[in-house]
Amino acid sequence: MAYLDNVRTFARVYELGSMSAAARDLRISAAVASSRISQLEEHLGVRLFQRTTRMLNPTEQGQIFYAGAVRILEAVDEAEAEISDVTENPRGTLYIAAPLGVGQRLIAPAVPKFREKYPQVHIRLRLSDRRLDITAEGLDAVFILGQPEDSSLRIRKIADCSRILCASPDYIARRGQPRSSADLVTDGHDCLNLRFPGAPEFQWPLQTPDGVKRIPVTGPLECDHGEVLTGWALDGLGIVLKPVFEVVEHLRARRLVPVLPKEPPVPVQMACLYAHRRRQDPKARLFIDFMVDHIQRSLPEGA
Template sequence: MSYVNNVRMFVRVYELGSMSAAARDQRTSPAVASSRIAELEKHLGVRLFNRTTRALNPTEHGRLFYDGARGILESIDAAEGAVMEAAQSPRGTLFVAAPLGLGRRIIAPELPRFRETYPEIDVRLRLSDRVVDVTGEGLDLAFHLGPLADSDLKVRMIADCPRVLVASPDYIALRGMPKNGAALVRDRHDCLNLRFPGASEFQWTLRTVDGPKRFEIAGPFECDDGDVLTDWALAGTGIVLKPEFEVAEHLASGALVPVATATPPYPTQLACLSPSRRHRDPKVQVFAEHMVEVCRRGVRRAS
């Protein structure tokens, strides 16, 4: 299995762009990761990466080798999956991504229970509010909040997630209660925005008597972590647009209150995505089955 392990390490170094990140991902040291890449390069007789003190970039040979290497690993995983399915004992490592709020509140707390049922499955959970490249980042499964782009991914719809515009009572006392989206713009309310590389301009699409309407909003702060936006709203800094399940406890306690209720936001879709060649893997199937139901319950409780 040493050659397969070397190939697996190469694929993770290529996808993560870092020897140390790939080493952490594979639960080993950077020295071992570097040694595995060196062994693979020696076996192939070519350099797979150009290394400098600041960057690690694949060579042309590395880019050529990557697609075939990933195909090799997918074939091995599929073969192992077929055997495990026959033995009714899913095992292996799952690479899973989820938005921060969903991951922290619903998925991560459920992982110990999942592990009790499937002790042979390890889970590497990546949390981020950016849109992930499921195939390019070597993920087995990703949970996605928001509109879905056309792709060849296997899509499983989980639920429509109600969303709400909220602010703290202190903010309302200082700035007044906006009744609708027009008031947000007219009165120049401070709106807190989720922002990450590649994100669109700041517009909130709200439900009006004339149908959907986009409101160009602005505010003093932006962040790529949705929970930071919630913390800012709790501190009285501004108004934030959130999935209801992420702020349910604060709404219940009164720490946050709904605003612009005459023009509420539309629900957003929660879906589970997996590469078309991976969704039949037994470990992917059992994890998806388990977490899809957990997510549905979590979203419904907040509604």
């Protein structure tokens, strides 16, 4: 297995562009990662990376070897998957990612039930509201809200999720209820927006009497954490656009109230993305099937 470990380490260093990042991803030390690359280079008789104090770039030989390394690793994964099919006893580790709200409310609570059924499958769950690169970050599946940017991935639709504009009663009492979507801009309402590096300019797609309009909104507060935005809305700091399932309890308790209920946001797709392979890892397929069923049963009616 030593050679395979070396190849797997090489692939992660190549994909992440960093020895330390690959080491963290593989849960080994940077020294071990470096040693594995050196052993592989000695075996092949070529340098796979050009190293400087600040840069790590693949050589021409490294670029050629990476393509073959990916095929090797996929073949091993498929062979192990076939064994799992035969034994009906899936094992190994799954790397899963999801937006914070989806992960906290829908996926994480169901993980213990999944583990009861498949105790030899380990779950590494990463929650982030930014878009993740499923290949570069070594993920088996990514749950998303919205449209995928990478068309090479397979997509499994879960649901169309209703969204809502909402604010605290204190904010509405202080600033007034917008009468139309145009008032969000003309009246200078404080709109709370989810922003992360590379995020596009903010436009809220609202269903108006004249059709869908994309309203350019601004505000003094932004964050890359959706739950922070919800907290700010509860504190009366502005209007937030959220999937209904994330704020349904606050709406029922009247801690948040709807804004522009006759011009609601366009629903957003919830889906699961996974890499296109000739044969999907059975444990990944089991996890996705389990979570899709759980999420569809757990979403509030109308959400």
